[in-house]
Amino acid sequence: MPAAYVRAAPAPILPPPAATGRRLRTLRDLFGAPQSLLLTAIGLALIVWLVPELLRYFVIDAVWAGDAAACRAAHGACWAFIGEKLPYFVYGAYPPDQRWRVNLVFATGAVLVIWLLTPRAPARRLGAWLAFLVYPVLAFILLYGWPAIGLARITSDRWGGMLVTLIVAIFGIVVSLPLGILLALGRRSRLPAVRITSTAFIEFMRGVPMIAVLFMADTMLPLFLPEGFEPDRLVRPLVGVALFASAYMAEVVRGGLQALPKGQSEAGKALGLRYWGIERLIVLPQVLRLTLPAITGTFIGLFKDTTLVATVGIFDFLRTVDSARLDPNWSGPTITTTAYSFAALVYFICCFGMSRYALSLERRLAARYGRPTG
Numbered sequence: 001m002p003a004a005y006v007r008a009a010p011a012p013i014l015p016p017p018a019a020t021g022r023r024l025r026t027l028r029d030l031f032g033a034p035q036s037l038l039l040t041a042i043g044l045a046l047i048v049w050l051v052p053e054l055l056r057y058f059v060i061d062a063v064w065a066g067d068a069a070a071c072r073a074a075h076g077a078c079w080a081f082i083g084e085k086l087p088y089f090v091y092g093a094y095p096p097d098q099r100w101r102v103n104l105v106f107a108t109g110a111v112l113v114i115w116l117l118t119p120r121a122p123a124r125r126l127g128a129w130l131a132f133l134v135y136p137v138l139a140f141i142l143l144y145g146w147p148a149i150g151l152a153r154i155t156s157d158r159w160g161g162m163l164v165t166l167i168v169a170i171f172g173i174v175v176s177l178p179l180g181i182l183l184a185l186g187r188r189s190r191l192p193a194v195r196i197t198s199t200a201f202i203e204f205m206r207g208v209p210m211i212a213v214l215f216m217a218d219t220m221l222p223l224f225l226p227e228g229f230e231p232d233r234l235v236r237p238l239v240g241v242a243l244f245a246s247a248y249m250a251e252v253v254r255g256g257l258q259a260l261p262k263g264q265s266e267a268g269k270a271l272g273l274r275y276w277g278i279e280r281l282i283v284l285p286q287v288l289r290l291t292l293p294a295i296t297g298t299f300i301g302l303f304k305d306t307t308l309v310a311t312v313g314i315f316d317f318l319r320t321v322d323s324a325r326l327d328p329n330w331s332g333p334t335i336t337t338t339a340y341s342f343a344a345l346v347y348f349i350c351c352f353g354m355s356r357y358a359l360s361l362e363r364r365l366a367a368r369y370g371r372p373t374g
Contacts, residue, residue, distance in 0.1 A: 072332040081335055082342050085324040092160015092315050098152065101142040102163055108135065117357065156234040160315035168241055168306045173299050175242040180249025187254060205247030210308050214240045218312040237309040245302045252294045256287035289365050296358035300351045318343050
C-alpha cells in the first residue's frame with residue numbers, strides 16, 4: 001500500500017500573480033503567437049483594403065440630398081432615396097394623417113422598455129403590469145382604431161414596415177418565453193399525457209421550416225375556429241411565429257434544467273416546498289441565468305426571422321424596402337445596394353443592441369448572484 005504524503009511544515013506563502021492589464025492581454029492575443037500574428041496581418045490588410053472603398057461609396061461619393069437624377073449621376077450610395085422612402089419603411093401604407101397614433105405607440109413602448117430595463121428604476125413591478133396588460137390593449141386600440149371614441153378604423157392590410165416587424169418580433173418574444181418554459185417543464189413531467197404532448201409539439205415544430213409553419217397558420221388556422229369567424233391576416237403569422245419560437249425556447253430552457261444540479265430541487269423539498277414553489281423560487285431563476293446567452297440568441301434569431309412573414313403577404317420592414325427599390329421614379333444603379341445596405345444596418349443595430357444589453361445583464365447577475373451551485 002503506497003504511503004500517503006503528509007506535509008510536515010506549512011507551505012510557503014507565495015505572492016499573488018502579477019496583474020495583467022487589459023491592453024497587454026489584447027496585444028498578446030493579437031501578436032503573441034505566429035498564428036495570431038498571421039491572422040492579425042490578414043485582418044489589417046482586409047481593413048486597409050475595404051474600409052476606404054466603403055467610406056468612399058457610402059460617405060464621400062454618396063448623395064445625401066436631391067432626386068433620382070442626382071443619384072444616377074453619382075457613383076456612391078443614394079441616401080436621398082432612403083430619406084424620401086423612410087416614412088414608407090416605418091409605417092407602410094398607414095394613412096399619413098393618422099401616423100401620430102403609431103408614433104404614440106412607439107413612444108409609449110419606448111418609455112416602458114426603458115423603465116423595465118433600467119436596473120434601479122422605481123416601481124418596476126408597476127411598469128411590468130402596464131407593459132404586459134395595459135399597453136397591448138392601448139396599442140391595439142390606437143393602431144386598429146375605435147370609432148366610438150373618434151379613432152378611424154385602419155385594418156391590418158394597411159400596416160407595414162418597421163411597425164409590423166416590431167409587432168411580430170415583440171409578440172413572438174413575449175409569448176415564446178413563458179410558453180417555452182411550460183413546454184420544457186411539460187417535457188420533463190412525470191405525467192405521460194403531458195410529457196408526450198409537449199414532446200410531440202416540440203419535435204414537430206423543430207422538424208419543419210418556419211415558412212411551412214407560417215403557411216400552415218395562414219391556411220389551416222381558420223379551420224380550427226368557428227364557422228364564419230376568420231382571424232385577421234396579421235394574427236395568423238403572429239400565432240405561427242409564437243408557436244415556432246416557443247419550441248426552440250423550450251429546448252433552451254430544457255438544457256438549463258438539465259445543467260442545474262439535482263440538489264437544488266432536493267433542497268426545496270427539504271424546505272417543504274411543493275413542485276411549483278420549487279420551480280418558481282429555486283429552479284427557474286437559476287435556469288434563466290444559466291441560459292441567458294442562449295435565450296438572447298433565440299430572440300435575435302426570431303427578430304431576423306420576422307422577414308419570413310413576407311411569404312404570406314405581410315409587408316414587414318424588409319418587404320417594404322424591397323418594394324420601394326422597384327419604384328420607377330427612383331431607378332438607378334445604386335438604389336438596390338443602398339436599400340439593402342440600409343436594411344442590413346437597421347437589423348444590425350437592433351440585434352447588436354439586444355446582444356449588448358443581454359451581455360450587461362449577464363454580468364450584473366453574475367456579480368450579484370454568481371453561478372448556480374449544487
